[in-house]
């Protein structure tokens with residue numbers, strides 16, 4: 001399994017498909033275990049690397065993962081079949097902006113179009129169980145977030161960074177949320193509802 005995952009990662013790197021860093025996966029897996037998550041909705045499958053990594057490290061977890069790019073979705077399905085984790089991963093070919101959720105999840109992972117973090121959050125957070133968690137990746141946006149003031153001649157990039165910052169402000173200003181910003185990978189966030197503290201001894 002580990003060798004097959006390495007091959008998926010290597011091919012993604014060769015094909016310039018963006019995938020999560022190992023540190024980001026470690027943080028997600030640690031958080032999913034800490035909060036005893038059994039079901040995950042992931043927005044942004046790419047070729048399945050993050051979902052496959054999580055599934056291989058937490059055998060009891062079930063992941064529904066959404067991808068809108070057809071060739072990446074097809075590649076993800078192939079990888080899931082090859083690694084034989086069909087019982088753990090449900091791969092969905094859809095634009096997450098249209099996807100109709102029909103179940104609730106313990107965790108939401110947002111790793112898709114960064115300018116739409118807030119839209120994804122607002123759309124799927126109602127389907128996250130009261131004591132569930134949300135993890136958002138790439139908040140530093142390859143270091144650009146820290147240096148946004150220097151992006152004077154790069155309008156699109158600046159707009160993207162502004163949207164990422166606006167999402168951060170939005171969740172930080174919500175009084176019902178506990179937000180933890182972590183300097184892991186490309187900058188991550190762990191969001192939980194306040195008032196639904198987790199009893200680790202239950």
Ligand SMILES: C[S@@+](CC[C@H](N)C(=O)[O-])C[C@H]1O[C@@H](n2cnc3c(N)ncnc32)[C@H](O)[C@@H]1O
Pocket residue numbers: 018019020043044045046047048049050051066067068069072094095096097111112113
């Ligand atoms: C950073 S990649 C995901 C990487 C993956 N989580 C991993 O680590 O292996 C982001 C993916 O989100 C997809 N995406 C962007 N916007 C989307 C949307 N609205 N609905 C579904 N997928 C989307 C892109 O096509 C891209 O493949």
